[in-house]
Amino acid sequence: MRRPQPTEAKHRPFAKIKAACGIAKIRPAFQRSSTAAFIGLCAGNSMLVSCLFWIGVNLGLHSDLAAQKVSPLAKAPSWDWLASCAHTFKRSEFLQILNEHYAPGDAGAAHLRVTDDSVRVRTGPDQWTEVPFASETTPQTPGPARFWRKASELPAAPASRPLENLHIAIDPGHLGGDWAQMEARYFQIGKTQPVMEGDLTLQVARKLKPLLEAKGARVSMLRSSDEPVTPERPKSLRAAATADLSGNVNADRIRLHSELFFYRISEIRARAMAVNERLKPDLVVCLHFNAEEWGNPEDPQLIPRNHLHALVNGCYGARELEWDDVRAEMLEHLFARTAEEALPLNETLAEALAEVSGLPPFTYFSSNAKRIGEGPYVYARNLLANRLYKAPVVFLEPYVMNSSPVWKRVQMGDYRGLKSVDGESVPSILSEYASGVAQGLVRYYSTRREIKQTR
Numbered sequence: 001m002r003r004p005q006p007t008e009a010k011h012r013p014f015a016k017i018k019a020a021c022g023i024a025k026i027r028p029a030f031q032r033s034s035t036a037a038f039i040g041l042c043a044g045n046s047m048l049v050s051c052l053f054w055i056g057v058n059l060g061l062h063s064d065l066a067a068q069k070v071s072p073l074a075k076a077p078s079w080d081w082l083a084s085c086a087h088t089f090k091r092s093e094f095l096q097i098l099n100e101h102y103a104p105g106d107a108g109a110a111h112l113r114v115t116d117d118s119v120r121v122r123t124g125p126d127q128w129t130e131v132p133f134a135s136e137t138t139p140q141t142p143g144p145a146r147f148w149r150k151a152s153e154l155p156a157a158p159a160s161r162p163l164e165n166l167h168i169a170i171d172p173g174h175l176g177g178d179w180a181q182m183e184a185r186y187f188q189i190g191k192t193q194p195v196m197e198g199d200l201t202l203q204v205a206r207k208l209k210p211l212l213e214a215k216g217a218r219v220s221m222l223r224s225s226d227e228p229v230t231p232e233r234p235k236s237l238r239a240a241a242t243a244d245l246s247g248n249v250n251a252d253r254i255r256l257h258s259e260l261f262f263y264r265i266s267e268i269r270a271r272a273m274a275v276n277e278r279l280k281p282d283l284v285v286c287l288h289f290n291a292e293e294w295g296n297p298e299d300p301q302l303i304p305r306n307h308l309h310a311l312v313n314g315c316y317g318a319r320e321l322e323w324d325d326v327r328a329e330m331l332e333h334l335f336a337r338t339a340e341e342a343l344p345l346n347e348t349l350a351e352a353l354a355e356v357s358g359l360p361p362f363t364y365f366s367s368n369a370k371r372i373g374e375g376p377y378v379y380a381r382n383l384l385a386n387r388l389y390k391a392p393v394v395f396l397e398p399y400v401m402n403s404s405p406v407w408k409r410v411q412m413g414d415y416r417g418l419k420s421v422d423g424e425s426v427p428s429i430l431s432e433y434a435s436g437v438a439q440g441l442v443r444y445y446s447t448r449r450e451i452k453q454t455r
């Protein structure tokens, strides 16, 4: 085990906002009427502000269904499943998970009204649905149907194969390849190897898959190449993107907004459809590399900072919860108790990654993330992927790609054994990442599911 380095000095606030693929995880909460407030929130990170501006200024206001307020490329939600949530939670535990995990700071107040014996959920502009709490006289119910299984619900496995009968989906973040520059997950120093997050995550996924299979898991890859999962392209999304814009709409803005709709929203929605309707795994492992502001991708800034964190779905903001689809997705996670599995999974995997990498925890200063759980590594944050995927999601953000040591290790590529980097013998960064994730999953399921006793 490598010893974690001392916690680094507090980073600049803008860097915090940028981190965790910052421009990737746009809070889908900003509406035309709140543009000024939203720009204030993001002040200090011009790249992030501009990206958020593209997506932010109009969201939620262009639904064809005037009565529905839905986020970009989303459908108006069905609320039928709420009927299955009657008596799932006692009042006190509902308030606890709502206030501490999903909607801190009373973020849900305008759309969720808690009475003595129920929660009333706004399911339309003038429509509320009442969900009664469990009580002394009404036994608790399991909540909405789910396809994924908790570790405790899996059949017993042999100690040597603790992932047996477990279906894991690996989601290599982003696209890479020819799309890397469009998705702003690309930089290059001189004539050295370009750094492309989507290529790195796919390489880690390819190393991780056989490690998990060797421990008995069934593994599905959400992508196996740098080709998009979505059949859409910026051109086919141009009309939707244009309709989402207002004000000074010029050709450049439409192009950038169409690209964002493609690689950010449509692509993740397509992966979510694969997870929820076809694969139905027990968990999804989203692989990412982190980054801080690197400036010009052709002349990027390398920095000394390097860190690790993981993200469990939660910490919704009041404006996000104004959207019917977002509110429905949050409540479905809450009532399905997804966080009860996702949080310890994230904690265990982050700890295992910290052990193999020696990385210190990252610290958020922005209000869209909240540190949660026992250890220092896991934050609750509402990302499109960890919200849309209905299974528990482990969302990993180790290694700052534009930190000097990570850049050096990326340049070294994959290799067997150890090599010296800055005087320290280390495995390839791809092997180290894959090994940390595999060790974390083995540890989690070895301790949380029944293990067959052998003579």
Ligand SMILES: [Zn+2]
Pocket: 020, 021, 024, 173, 174, 197, 288, 289, 290
């Ligand atoms: Zn990423």
